[in-house]
Amino acid sequence: MAKFLYNGIHMDYLQYSKEYLMNTYNHIPVVFTKGKGCKLYDVSDKEYLDFTSGIGVMALGHGNEKWTAAVEAQLKKLVHTSNIVLNVPVLELAKKITEISNMSKVFFSNSGTETNEGAIKLARKYSFDKYGKGRSTIITLDRSFHGRTMAALEATGEDELHKYFYPFPEGFRHIDITVESLEKAVDSSVCAIMIEAIQGEGGVNPLSREFVNKVFEIAEKNDILVICDEVQCGLGRTGKLFGFNNYDVHPDIISVAKALGGGLPIGAILCNKKLENTFNYGDHGSTFGGNPVCAAGAIEILNQISDKKFLENVAEKGKFVKEFFKNKSFKNIKEVRGVGLMIGIEIKGKASDAQRKAFENGLLVLTAGRNNVVRLLPPLIISKEELEKGLNIIYKTVESM
Structure with missing residues (x-):
């Protein structure tokens, strides 16, 4: 492994990483x-x-040359403003992403886990506004992965990832990926069902058409929202714009991130018309969400992958x-x-x-x-x-x- 010079001392890169980085990753030595x-x-x-x-x-x-050009051009104009004002790229991106996804409105965040946290809040706010307290449970699946922050981690259906970090926020119900388990889990406390069309971290597991159809059937019958976590399987990864497009269904909430930024941190919560006015002033927010540089890059990503x-x-x-x-x-x-x-x-x-x-x-x-x-x-x-x-x-x- 090559070395570099720091303060006149030759340091080994991997030695440097062990000395200053927390032990959260089992790095490949490169x-x-x-x-x-x-x-x-x-x-x-x-x-x-x-x-x-x-x-x-x-x-x-x-x-990618077009993405790089879009980002460089925006860097020279405006890097950050906060969300108490508007900027041109975020408005252009909002129009483009809602139109190509056939959704109504969007909220921009910085990562997949943040986006899923926001989706959870949106689903619970909708249910609270319409039904009041006691209807906040979100059903998630075994082997799912929704993020590393506390609510998103509890939504994740992997017990191995939960140890050490208790107590978690309440209100999640993990189920086996079977129609029988789904039907047993639904009761009057459930406000949403959260799925990945193709589970990535869980082992690259495409959900069966039978199971997905049952999710949407039960959701429609009971006014339960369907959240599709498209952070990994969305934005062209499966050969369709979204993973759920492989099942001919359309969710109430879509969470996207990863590919949207092309390497810069951005995420998006998309909602349909039913939820477009659920979030009101002060219900949710982000300092960096909708950053103009990230948004400029994301516009170019969508220009190319939606073709x-x-x-x-x-x-x-x-x-x-x-x-x-x-x-x-x-x-x-x-x-x-x-x-x-x-x-x-x-x-x-x-x-x-x-x-x-x-x-x-x-x-x-x-x-x-x-x-x-x-x-x-x-x-x-x-x-x-x-x-x-x-x-x-x-x-x-x-x-x-």
């Missing part, structure tokens, strides 16, 4: 300095193929991934699943071991599930040649374990 397209380059200028896209963030790859041909191309590359694995014999691969360029490879053994071995071969991948799923979230602009190269590395890596 330090990057630049990226272009689907490739990243470390401090020694070694090239890596990126199948992580910054955990689903860099949908247009690294160094019909772009989405069709993502879907085609998803089919290519499935075909790649279809006719191969496996020793260590149990299942390949997912939609579009959101792929999970369930393996025998630890996904973290496969991740490290792939890294040694110049490929960056993610893990998911209960550490037995290799997760692929490559930039949506990846070429088929790059895709095939990475898939060959994964296949050989896993099968040699």
